[in-house]
Amino acid sequence: MLNGSPQVTPEAVEQVTAAVKQLNYVPNRAARNLVRRRTQMIAMVIPERTSEFFADPYFAEVIQGAAMYASSTDYTLTLLIESDTDPEKTRRFLTGGNVDGALVLSHHSSMQSYADLSPSLPVVFGVRPLERIMPEPYVVDADNVEAGVLATQRLIDAGRARIATITGPLDTAAGLDRLEGWRRALERAGLAEGPQAEGTFTPASGAAAMQRILDTGQPVDAVFAASAQMASGAMGRLREHGLSVPGEIAVTAVDNNFFAADTTPGLTTVDLHTADKGALLVQTLHRLLARETVEHTIAIGSTLVERESA
């Protein structure tokens, strides 16, 4: 009755609903879960490497979006931080009947092991797998190629023609795809590719990459950095060299986080709507658990946020 059976008069429903409200009746989750053979819990798996987790606002944003969306469902979201010392621990938890499904934000090698959990445990990935880990994985991720195009196009629109790039790690989907976006935008505009240097998404790596680009001696009037953090480090280095932004060198980047707002001048960046991604991850898993048909790849759109650096 409380679960919406076929034919009940609206009045009856109303009366029961009223009674439920008045008595402050709350169904017991444990009892319900016991008989339904479900836990009503979903796990969000996050890589441990603390430095990365702390230094990257990305995770906080995904988690916030996911937690907020989850609160509108009858699922509870729990955070599962991968243990570096005991990698099996996470898997034991997931396969131990503690959760109905998992959201995986890890990458690289560990993705495969989560893919193996499926289909006994539904899994949605928050990162595009670089290799084939299973026939048809569910993936919710930003369109990083589009983000790269957007940021680079902005430099082109500003009249720049010698555009360098500071890439992310080239063994990650985000690093690879944003570089690909830079390439495509230049190609469409008929521009030659400027120098490129690889970073690790951190400010320090961005500064070092900027230095290597300057060291090539090639003329450069703009830089597309694959992350705001790297752009922040790069702009510091440009300042040390007395190069003005955007006057002599225009800069754009991906990730509209507080690093972007905190640079001088403010950084023109692509907003990846990361909180939306968190929400969509939960929503996708939720629909999967409700046995709905879900597209395997869900791309999240990005938008350019204009500040002063380009």
Next chain:
Amino acid sequence: MLNGSPQVTPEAVEQVTAAVKQLNYVPNRAARNLVRRRTQMIAMVIPERTSEFFADPYFAEVIQGAAMYASSTDYTLTLLIESDTDPEKTRRFLTGGNVDGALVLSHHSSMQSYADLSPSLPVVFGVRPLERIMPEPYVVDADNVEAGVLATQRLIDAGRARIATITGPLDTAAGLDRLEGWRRALERAGLAEGPQAEGTFTPASGAAAMQRILDTGQPVDAVFAASAQMASGAMGRLREHGLSVPGEIAVTAVDNNFFAADTTPGLTTVDLHTADKGALLVQTLHRLLARETVEHTIAIGSTLVERESA
């Protein structure tokens, strides 16, 4: 038997343990919780105001520490983001029998409403309440007075004598206590209080506060900022004025997050061990739920991290 009854021969225990392991037996949580009348879940309540949540690495750090500690217990940690539009929603969830206890990171007005949940729902606060919200609240928090002393003492030890401060919001415990630490350190050293200006913990507010301090025209050779983010903004302003750090003005702050590592020069800050705080919050609640006697106030020590700004 599986729950450690008094007199069982070690051999028997061993045999059962072996069998459990071999059969990959995992007790059903729902069934266990149903009979025990527990949920084995604890909630971490976090303020919604998105800007704050994103801009402040503090929450990510507390959550990480809490999630990691929780994984070593048989409790599951769930994130409860307070809804600004429906403040009652959070309370309904907490009182609806969904969790065995709560960790509250909110402050101000909402603290009282969570205090009212106790003792039917054990609550541990992560912020020292400014007003008396209940007879004896459980609080796990950094010693912000000590942190203020540490950061200010560092400036004194460096031979500075005209020490200004950029305070946090003076309606928060952290803002008030760090200011108090600055006062005490100066008093002990027999130094006069330099100018002070209030900020909101953000880089922009730090820059504005720095400006107001300079505008006073009072001679200043050092600044203690109540947060690394404000110090970051303040250092930008000093640079614009052509004032060198630490040459002309030495700077220290509280919060050893990536803002501290990312300034030029690197910021000497006080590390509040925020991840430890997250772990201790969970541990304290865990002990409370196990009916252990727990001290009402648990202070977390802080340490000075020396970089180049002082």
Next chain:
DNA sequence: CTGAAAGCGCTTACAG
């Protein structure tokens, strides 16, 4: 359509 019964997988109090 309605209502009583069985059963989900545990724990615990109790009879043997």
Next chain:
DNA sequence: CTGAAAGCGCTTACAG
């Protein structure tokens, strides 16, 4: 000390 039974609070299949 051991083992069978009752019961936690729900849902669902089934008899009426």
